[in-house]
Amino acid sequence: MLVQRNHETDMTIRIGIIGTGVMGADHANTLARNVPGAVLECLYDADQARARSVADATGAKNVATSPTDLIKNSSIDAILIASPDQTHKDLVLECLAVKKPLLCEKPLAPSAAECLEVIGAETKLGRRLVQVGYMRRFDPPYVEMREALRSRQLGKALMLHCVHRNVSAPSWFDEKMAVTNSAVHEFDIARFLLDDDLARVDAHVPAAASGTSVGAPVFLVLHSVRGITVTIEVFNNAGYGYEVNGELVCEKGSLSLRQPAHLETRAALAQTITYPADWRPRFETAYRLQLRAWVESIKTQKPEGASAWDGYAASAIAEAGLRSLAQKGGAAIAMERKPGLYS
């Protein structure tokens, strides 16, 4: 079943959200308040009371009792999937089976094989309906960095240094998730900024952190196909605040992200800026622009943002990263041939 309505004439996209935890609730709020042309039609969460309370807070019209009911509901045009990572693939396939556009939170799936199943289903359809929630592609500082690199004023890119720190890892965040759930953002933004694929990864956990499984820092050194070195530190238990840093070193200069702090306090012989407790304030603009672009892309049928192929690439790099950790040595990043749909 194709999306039934003519979006050229009817400009409202009716959205259903699966998963109303931290990100599902945040997206519901943004869609309800900050995305023209979107209507929150229905929410689903395994915790029905949580779905109801997010619906009450955002004015979503209904709460579904199963994700399948929501996906098949003919009054829903598009679906946002924000449920746990391991549920993504099956839900994406269900949406593709009824030919509905969807935005799936990252990662597209924790394993490359699952992402390839999605790519198989989408290429069979012959239409791009999947967008993956790699929201940094809409973050103005990263977009500026990419444009500056493309202007060639600083010459070629040589190295990209990325730092990704969270306050604390939740108890369910297993040791692999530093790579499959956090570092995937860095893999995706590296590919986006450099316009290049990554070929090799060497991942380490500092010996000094051995014994700490959940939330131990992971340091990765990657090499792009064109020979750019990418370093990534992920530390999910950094304690002090949420911080994402990036520096792109080029032949004639370097480009760095500034912390978008809004306030600086001078008092008691100190100058202070504060860090957010998690990623939502830091990437608020990126999330808003991502959702606006998604809704617009449904109307125009011109895909935007990270594709299923990009989702696959990030998960394939993560898989090689886990291999490298297990074998305590570098690992090659194997990728399938890119189908024409994603060129």
Ligand code: ISE
């Ligand atoms: C989380 O799932 C996110 O997507 C955040 O952006 C990231 O910073 C965090 O490390 C992830 O766990």
